[in-house]
Amino acid sequence: MSERTVAEPGDTDTRWMTRRARWTHIAVGAAAGLAWAGALRAWMAELSGPASSFSWGTFEGVLLPGLLVGAAFGWASGVGPAASVRERRMLRWCAAAPLAFAIAPMLRPGALADFLREGLGGGAVLVALTAIGGGYALGGGRPLWTRIACGVLAFGISLAGALLTGPLLRGSALALTTPRGAWLAVFDLALMCTLIVASAIPFRRLSRSSPRRLALAGAHDERE
Template sequence: MSSRRVTATVALGALCGLAWAASFRAVMSEFAGYGSTVSWLDTFAAILLPGVIVGGLLGWAHTIRLRGGRPGWRWLGAAPAVFAIAPMLLPDAIVAFVTQGLGGGAVAVALLAIGGGFATSGRGRLWARILCGVISALLIVGVTLATFGIAGPRLAVTEPRGVWVALLAFSLLVLLAIASSIPFRPVIEAQPDDGVPVAASERRDGAR
């Protein structure tokens, strides 16, 4: 894969990450209701920028996977942790997290993304993937169902708006978990005889 294609794939990943983060910001706005505000730090630095970074890292992981892997590249599976780290860098964020629990949602998103990515990757011990999958699924379902109790009657399960927000949150979280599986998946290598990309064996894949 040429450096130009690598750059294009990383840029596409960053764009997808931006679109995902902007969409999830809309979900957060619905949770907050009419009191929702948009600011440079809370919105752009703590939500949109992390989305760009995570998307770019996952795009980079995809290019590495298509080239047979490289030493240490599996650590890119921790990319969604940026969603939890970025809000903590804001002024007084740690104090608010400890005293009020603010930012806990970002931690949950990062955990379900990493756990869900590993669970759906098809690699690793089955019991570990099942455990991570169950935890991630519970977090996704928990966030989805919490939609109906966060903003009161406005987002009730009997209201079209409530169902729409719940479905939007659910689909975005599932999509993030699937995308986060890229660094955990088996690498792809080209066969010398026909050049057709195939999944590398578990033994060789584990070495990377």
């Protein structure tokens, strides 16, 4: 006579609390990502000066990617050290989430042609790749020399962008010797450092588990 496994009430409560905690992580991450994207748009407006304008494309090209990237990082922050196979696979996708900042602007009509012909939109690509490289450097658990190389490159690009973007685009109006120019450079560097630190969440070091343990954890996730 076979025995049927009956779920204990405590197990059900634990699963419900785990799911609730995960959704909380996602919601907080999405809100933080939206706030970061809004700050980025404010930086872009200040950089452009009087030529800056807002449209519904701001939501599609800046705010929506920020929301999605923040939600991905929020989900990744809820993954424990003993992650299952499915969770480890999802973390790889979360690590690539900053690419949304590069892809979303390219979805506008004619944007891809402008990028290929004149390089317009290249800044978004650089921001995404810098965030991923910096996150990899801070994540841990990888060969040290690759982390150092990625970290130096990511910080160097962030610092150079903060110091040079304003003066190159608007000259003396945003020179580093002026209060406005210095403020914009600090703002730029703070935004990039915040994004890099957040991008390290999916790269963080996980505990090493045997294939059998990972398979059991994956089967448990499928039952849920």
